[in-house]
Amino acid sequence: MSSVSTRVMAIGVFLAGVSATLVVVSASRHFGRGKGAERETPQTQTAGSGAATSDLSEEMAALRERLARMEQSERLRGEAGGKILIAAADEAAKGAAQKQLEEKINRYYTPEFEASVFTSYFSTLDETRRAEGVDLAWGHEIQAFVRNSLRETRALSPLSAQSVECGRTLCRMELKSSEPLLKRRALTEFIQKMGPQLPQVSVFVPEGSDRMTAYFARPGADLPAMKSPEELVADLP
Amino acid sequence: MNVTAKKLSGCSILTVALLLGLGTSANAGSNILSGNVCQTFYPPETSDGQGVYHSGSGVQNISSDGGVRLVMCPIFRDNTGNTNGMSNLTVRTTVPSGFSASTSCIAMSLTRYGSIKVGIWKTSASTGSSGMAWGNTINKSDNGSGAYDIQCNVGYGAILNSIEYSEP
Numbered sequence: 001m002s003s004v005s006t007r008v009m010a011i012g013v014f015l016a017g018v019s020a021t022l023v024v025v026s027a028s029r030h031f032g033r034g035k036g037a038e039r040e041t042p043q044t045q046t047a048g049s050g051a052a053t054s055d056l057s058e059e060m061a062a063l064r065e066r067l068a069r070m071e072q073s074e075r076l077r078g079e080a081g082g083k084i085l086i087a088a089a090d091e092a093a094k095g096a097a098q099k100q101l102e103e104k105i106n107r108y109y110t111p112e113f114e115a116s117v118f119t120s121y122f123s124t125l126d127e128t129r130r131a132e133g134v135d136l137a138w139g140h141e142i143q144a145f146v147r148n149s150l151r152e153t154r155a156l157s158p159l160s161a162q163s164v165e166c167g168r169t170l171c172r173m174e175l176k177s178s179e180p181l182l183k184r185r186a187l188t189e190f191i192q193k194m195g196p197q198l199p200q201v202s203v204f205v206p207e208g209s210d211r212m213t214a215y216f217a218r219p220g221a222d223l224p225a226m227k228s229p230e231e232l233v234a235d236l237p
Numbered sequence: 238m239n240v241t242a243k244k245l246s247g248c249s250i251l252t253v254a255l256l257l258g259l260g261t262s263a264n265a266g267s268n269i270l271s272g273n274v275c276q277t278f279y280p281p282e283t284s285d286g287q288g289v290y291h292s293g294s295g296v297q298n299i300s301s302d303g304g305v306r307l308v309m310c311p312i313f314r315d316n317t318g319n320t321n322g323m324s325n326l327t328v329r330t331t332v333p334s335g336f337s338a339s340t341s342c343i344a345m346s347l348t349r350y351g352s353i354k355v356g357i358w359k360t361s362a363s364t365g366s367s368g369m370a371w372g373n374t375i376n377k378s379d380n381g382s383g384a385y386d387i388q389c390n391v392g393y394g395a396i397l398n399s400i401e402y403s404e405p
Contacts, residue, residue, distance in 0.1 A: 005394055098318045100330035109382070115351055155285075184351070188278065192307065194339055195358030203353040226354055228320040230380045 105229045108236055109209055118204035118213070121226040122172070125215050128224075129167035138218070139166035145197055146173065155189040158182045162211075169221035171198060175212045187212060202226065245348075267325065268313065269298075271396035272296045275389065278307040289391070294331075295398040298338075298391040305338075305390045308397065312385035314378070315405045322346050322378045324405045326371040326385065329398045330361045330379035338392025339363040346375050363392070 015180045071092070143164045150156050162174040175190070177183035191201050191214075198216035200223045205212050272295025279286035288300025289308060298306045312323075323346075330340045345356040354377050359369040375385070391397055 098381075101318075105379075105381055109349065111350055114348055114352060118352060185278075188307070188388060191343055191353075191356060191358070192341065192388065195343060196360070199358040200357040201343075201353060201358070203356070205350070205352045207350060223355065225358055225377050228377060229382075230320060 004049055021056070064129065101230055104233055108233045113232075115204070115206060117227070117229075117232060120216060121202070122204070122213060125170060125223070126172065126210055129165070129170040129172065132168040132170070134166070135168045138168070139171075142166050142197060146194075149190070149193045153189065153193060156186055159186040161199050169218050170223075171216045171218075172215065173214045175214060177210050177212070180210060183210065183212070241382070243403040256299075265317070267401050267403040268315075269314070270400045270402075272329075272399055275310040275387075275397055278309050278388070295396045296391065297396040298393050300393060303375055303393045305392055308389050308391055310387040310389065310397075310400055312387060312400065314385060314404070317381050319378055319404050320380050321405050322373070322376040322385070323371070323402050325386065326375055326400075326402045328359075328361075328369045328389070328400050330357060330369070330391075331366045331396045331398055332362075332364050332392070333396070336392075336394030337363045338395045339368075340391045340395045340397060342369055342387055342389035343372050344375050345386045345388070346378050347384050347386060349351050350378055354379070354383070361395075364400055366398075 045235070053138040087109055143166070146161050146164050150159055150161060158177045158179040160176050160178070162176050163172075165172045175187070177186055179186075187203065187205065191203070193200070194216060197218070200217035201214060202223055203212055215223060271293070273291040273293070275296045277286040277289045281287055284300075284302065285307070288298060288302070289306045290297045290299050296308055299305055310328075323344075326344055328340075328342050328344075332338055335382075339360050339362065341358060341360040343356050344360040346354045348354055355375060357371060357374050359371065361367045361369050378385070385402075387400060389397055
């Protein structure tokens with residue numbers, strides 16, 4: 001048994017004792033009035049026993065209050081401990097679920113899977129681009145900008161644009177690098193170069209290939225968010 | 238329950254509470270990196286990699302040819318299960334008086350194989366102090382993999398002071 005419970009019980013026993021004493025005092029006052037009258041005047045007898053009763057009542061009230069406080073403290077302590085343990089269990093469950101999800105993603109998310117993810121995403125963007133129509137003037141401006149950038153920027157020399165197709169807000173570009181080792185360097189410089197004209201970009205960079213596919217959006221337009229791996233593997237076993 | 242067991246239980250609860258508390262604080266609020274974490278994109282042997290100075294104020298372009306310098310800044314992901322990218326991102330720059338040069342940066346969220354899920358380009362003011370604010374537009378990240386990256390063309394004389402970011 002815990003020390004707090006022991007103390008609560010002890011106070012309970014003490015209260016019971018005090019109650020019994022009160023009963024005895026009250027009874028003696030009631031039945032022993034004649035004897036008391038021999039030594040005390042009626043007024044002093046009443047005043048003395050009244051004061052004693054009042055003291056005991058106050059003490060009992062204080063003890064009851066103390067007992068109630070202890071019981072409440074014990075209950076709150078138990079509730080707080082329980083809440084912490086429940087939170088810890090929830091956190092552990094979340095950790096386990098996250099680990100399981102990461103394992104699942106790792107199992108499915110291969111370079112081939114990523115290729116299919118980007119193919120699907122870019123197909124959606126193709127539909128959007130076709131649906132939005134063509135801004136011929138802007139499209140020609142972008143094509144010229146790409147062509148000039150590739151020709152005039154030394155760091156972009158390994159890069160060539162196989163195609164540049166623009167709608168009203170979106171442009172799809174197929175890029176090719178003549179030097180595999182410089183492919184990523186050229187891409188970094190290329191998207192920096194495109195920034196002022198085409199500030200949003202998504203690029204699929206397949207490893208082991210000299211090709212890259214990029215989608216750009218002009219200022220004021222947004223590329224829709226692509227799905228995350230966890231959304232894509234959610235329906236897989 | 239005896240006293241020892243009770244004390245142990247109390248310690249366990251305290252430990253769990255502390256761990257939960259630490260776990261929560263790691264994901265809360267903004268993270269701030271000095272701009273001096275940024276490295277030159279080109280090796281220092283080449284002229285494109287020279288003239289980028291690191292200091293307590295960040296990274297500054299003091300190139301002898303007066304050209305822009307490309308730097309790459311890593312962003313630490315400390316909530317790897319997050320799929321909503323960054324809830325806030327700001328890159329702060331300063332151009333000393335007497336100079337006029339903007340800095341442009343592209344912030345990106347990448348897949349584990351290095352493809353770009355989303356990249357957004359911004360440019361700073363060409364004088365004084367300014368902040369390029371992406372807000373929560375870099376809003377996608379892969380669960381358990383993939384990285385963030387910031388690539389900046391720092392104008393001549395400009396200082397990239399700091400990178401402020403947070404994850405949901």
